[in-house]
Amino acid sequence: xxxxxxxxxxxxxxxxxxxxxxxxxxxxxxxxxxxxxxxxxxxxxxxxxxxxxxxxxxxxxxxxxxxxxxxxxxxxxxxxxxxxxxxxxxxxxxxxxxxxxxxxxxxxxxxxxxxxxxxxxxxxxxxxxxxxxxxxxxxxxxxxxxxxxxxxxxxxxxxxxxxxxxxxxxxxxxxxxxxxxxxxxxxxxxxxxxxxxxxxxxxxxxxxxxxxxxxxxxxxxxxxxxxxxxxxxxxxxxxxxxxxxxxxxxxxxxxxxxxxxxxxxxxxxxxxxxxxxxxxxxxxxxxxxxxxxxxxxxxxxxxxxxxxxxxxxxxxxxxxxxxxxxxxxxxxxxxxxx
Numbered sequence: 001x002x003x004x005x006x007x008x009x010x011x012x013x014x015x016x017x018x019x020x021x022x023x024x025x026x027x028x029x030x031x032x033x034x035x036x037x038x039x040x041x042x043x044x045x046x047x048x049x050x051x052x053x054x055x056x057x058x059x060x061x062x063x064x065x066x067x068x069x070x071x072x073x074x075x076x077x078x079x080x081x082x083x084x085x086x087x088x089x090x091x092x093x094x095x096x097x098x099x100x101x102x103x104x105x106x107x108x109x110x111x112x113x114x115x116x117x118x119x120x121x122x123x124x125x126x127x128x129x130x131x132x133x134x135x136x137x138x139x140x141x142x143x144x145x146x147x148x149x150x151x152x153x154x155x156x157x158x159x160x161x162x163x164x165x166x167x168x169x170x171x172x173x174x175x176x177x178x179x180x181x182x183x184x185x186x187x188x189x190x191x192x193x194x195x196x197x198x199x200x201x202x203x204x205x206x207x208x209x210x211x212x213x214x215x216x217x218x219x220x221x222x223x224x225x226x227x228x229x230x231x232x233x234x235x236x237x238x239x240x241x242x243x244x245x246x247x248x249x250x251x252x253x254x255x256x257x258x259x260x261x262x263x264x265x266x267x268x269x270x271x272x273x274x275x276x277x278x279x280x281x282x283x284x285x286x287x288x289x290x291x292x293x294x295x296x297x298x299x300x301x302x303x304x305x306x307x308x309x310x311x312x313x314x315x316x317x318x319x320x321x322x323x324x325x326x327x328x329x330x331x332x333x334x335x336x337x338x
Contacts (some may be wrong), residue, residue, distance in 0.1 A: 009238075010260035012267035013245055018099075020231060020251035026092050027052065028254040032261075037093045038102035038162065038184070038233070038251045040140070041315040044086055048322060056092065060085050061327050078323045082316075085323070087126045094136055102162045103127075104140035107312035116141055116150035124159050138162040138182060142309055143171040145291050152178035162231070165308040168301030170294035172217040173286045176226035183228060184251065185214045187244070188236035189308070193300045205239030209300075214244055215271060222276035224283060238263065246271035 013019060021034040024047035029037055039047075048057050064081040065072070090101045103123055109115040120139040127137050139154060141147040143163040148171070151161035160181035166172060167190055175183045187210030194209040195201065205211060214232045221230060231249035235241055238259050241250060246269040252260070284290070295302050 006264045008261050009242070009263045009265065009267050010257060013241070013250070013260060016246045016269050017244075018231075018249040019257070020249055021097075021257065022233065022251040022253050023047075024089055025050070025254065026089070026096065029093055029096050032254060032257045034097060034099075034257075036099040036101065036249070036251075037097050038138075038140070038231075039086065039089060039093075040104055040164070041107060041312040041319065044089060045315045045319040045322070047089065048085065048319060053089075056088050057085065057323070057326060058330060060088050061323060061330060065327070065331075074324060074327055077327055078320055081323055081327075082320055083122065084126065085319070087123065087130075090127070090137070091130055091132060094132060100136050100138050100160075102138040102140045102164075104164070104312070105142075106316060107142060107309050108316065110142040110144050110309045111146045113146045113150045113153075116147060117153055120150070120154050120159055120161075134159055140164050140184075142305070142312075143175060143183070144305065144309075145174065145288055148174045148178050148180070151175070151180045155179045155181065164233070165305050165312075167213070167304045168295065168298045169213075169216060169220065169284075170286065170291050170298070171301065171305075172220065172230075173284055174291050176221060176224075176228040177286050180228050182231055182249070183217075184231050184233040185210075185217055186234040186304070186308070187211060187214055187232050187240050188234040189304050190300065191236055191240070193304055197300070205237070205243045208240055208243065210234075210236075211240050211243045214247065218247060218271050219276040219279050220281055222273040223279055223281045242267065243270055245269050 018035050020036040020038055021029050021032055022038055024039045024043035047053050061081045064077045068077055086103050090103045093101045105116050105119045124134050138160050140162045141151050143166040154161055162182045162184055163175045163180050164184045166183050166185045172183055190210035190213050191208055218230050229248045231251055232244045232247050233251045235256055245267055
C-alpha cells in the first residue's frame, strides 16, 4: 500500500542537501540525528555552562592538572583544558553522528597564518591520539586572507578545513582557489547588517541579502567547477533555509530543525548545479591585492568579519574565565586538606 502521507520539510530537505546541526548541545544532536555537526566558541561556551555537561568540563580540567603536575599555575592548566574542551565535545558528538565535526581554531589567531597552522596541527593530533581519523574533522578557521592561506597549506597535508565568518564573494573565491574543503557563508548575520543599515524590519525570504549572497556563491562555484563545498549557516528564520534548498550543506539550529520537521508541504529545490553551470557569470581572478580591494569596498563583509572575530574572541575569554572559576572550586577541597 503506497504511503501517501505528506513529507515534512526536513525530510524533503535531506533529499537534496546535507543537513548539519549547528549546536554544541550533545542531547540536541542526539534528537535530530544530523549527518554532520558544527560548533563555534559561543556554542561551546554556552554548552560548557549547562549542568548536563559539567562532567565533561570537570574531566577535562582534572586531566589537564594531572598532565601538568601540581606545581603548574592555574592559568597553565586552564590553557591546556581550554584547547582540549572543544576536542572533548567533538569526540562526544562524533559518537552520535556518522559524518564530520567542525572544531574551531582560536579566533584570536585569525590574522596569523603560522599560528593557525600550528593550532590546527595540535587539534588534529589530539583527535588522532584518541583514534579519530582526520577525515572526520574539519578545522574551522576565519576567512581572513591569512586564515585562507593557512587552510591552503593544511589542505595539502590532508587536513580539511571549514572557512567561517564568510560574508563576501571575494572570500568565497579565495577559499575555492586555495582548495579549501568547505565554506560557511553566514546568511543571518548578513541579514542583520542590512536591517540595521537600511532601517528595515524585515525582508521577504527571496530578497533576503544573506540568501542572495549564498545563492551567488553557489552559482559561481558550480559555474566554474570548484569542488569546495558550500554550507549555508547562521539562519534567522525558516524562510532563509527554504530559499537555499539544494545548497551542498546547511547547518541549522535545533529550533529551526524542529520547525522544519513540523512543517508539511512541497519543498521546491532553489539551488541547482545544472542551472548554475549555464548561467552568465564573469570569472574574477583572485590575489591578495584583489581580495583586499574587494574587502575594503564591501562595508558589510569587512564590518561583519571584524565583528565576528571579536565576538568569538570574547566568547573564548568568557570560557577561560569559567574554566578558571571551576578549577578553583574543584581544587578547594584538595587545598584545604593540605
